[in-house]
Amino acid sequence: MTYQHPLAYLLGIEGLALLRAWVGDFDKDFVDRRLAEVRRLLDTEALAGHDGVLVDRGDTRTGYRQWAASYDAPRNSLFDLDEPVMHQIIDALPPGDALDAACGTGRYAGYLAGRGHRVVAMDSSPDMLAQARARVPSAELLLGDLHHLPLPDDCVDLVVTGLALSHVPSLDPVMAEFARVLRPGGHLAISDAHHEIVFRGSNPHALGPNGEPGLVASYRHTPGAFLRAALPAGLQVRRCEEPGRPTLDTPAPPAPAELTVSGWHEWPWSLLSLVPEATSAAWAVPGVIVWLFELPEQPHLTQR
Template identity: 45%
Template structure:
């Protein structure tokens, strides 16, 4: 069980901003303003409320709920992620592509439109049902990343988008990617950056009975990806860490604005809106994603 309080998140933002000012240039008023805001927050009785208890649920349970709204506009990660992933895959000749953790078929649709034979794999029957409607020309199979229902050496490319954050151990997953790829095949992986996860970017859903729940959000470091990919026979073609917004100067900013924390379902983004200057100070220049392009060693037969 995870216990989340709006007050604690706001105090955490203030503290993160103070840590940045400890090693970066800022005016003498910046730190004093952060401390003053923290005191003000602590004195406001309306923020002294019990935490929301959210249980950790498997990705399959979370996506069963999320599948109902997954394709609705509003996920700010999708456009830059698709631009980066499609930019890499545009250089791959038409062939067999496995869309691992395909979800509702975001990438499968684009791949099929470029002439690829697409095999989408996902562990959520509900997401697959939507993918089959969205991309009727593709083939969709239910399966886990650790045991892809694809023959050895069958694929020219594998794409896995925004899914590995739900996986605790990357090694068996990369071993599967290598197994299904032909020598020289391409692997494109996008994932939520571990620094963005630390800011609270973890999928949250309401279960059918209304209980709040969080899907797993494992914070994989660069060494975790490389420690799984290199022994599996992959070599790195490129790695990018797109930033949401550039870094901003550290200044005192305005006083804490009024406003509500918003429903738990909108956290942490509604909370960030209460301290926009602090949010910008903490997240400016922070990578939101990591995008990998690997190739399976052509000599690995």
């Protein structure tokens, strides 16, 4: 079980903002406002007197079953960050046999089909696959797992996966599976939630049977973790982007006059609105990471 307390979260956001000032991103006035806001948070009974919430670790299939019908509406803000780069990558590659791994509602499967690819789309969630089937009727839809792709060796020219790998505890077996199904000369395009926003609480909910608080298991994969998993599988880096860093001079709205705490189901987003200036500073990090790997025609020989 995870214990989440609204005051603890807000103090953490203030701390991240203050560290930004410590290294020179903000001035003394900013620091003074942060310290005053911390005192205000500590003096607010709705926060200081809150009991906190025990949160269970829900499973991915449950979370995405609950999320499937509303996954695309309202539009996930991370789509606006990863799609321009991912579309650019896909557009530069010739049509062929493509796998959309962990396809969700089929947003990349649909784009691949529109670009002339023969598409196989796979997901572990039957509910997500139902959405993808309605969206991309021309694709072959498969129920499966990233750790054991239901495909033979050397069968696709392109593997695409979007915003899924933060839900696997280790990238090593997944990268090995991607490399297994790729033909020599094939490409792997990945977008994923950046480890910095996962650290700040960007995690899908997976509620219990009676609505009990629960979160889909989410893991923080650094760029180094991607490389340590990809390179031994024979994949070589062709591109890496980290879209979504807000500008430092974007003005933040004023904090609300009264600090109230919403229910857990709206955390952490409702909490962030209580400290908008600190949030603007603490969340000035990339939203996604996008990778392009290639499986070379000839194995890469490491010099000894």
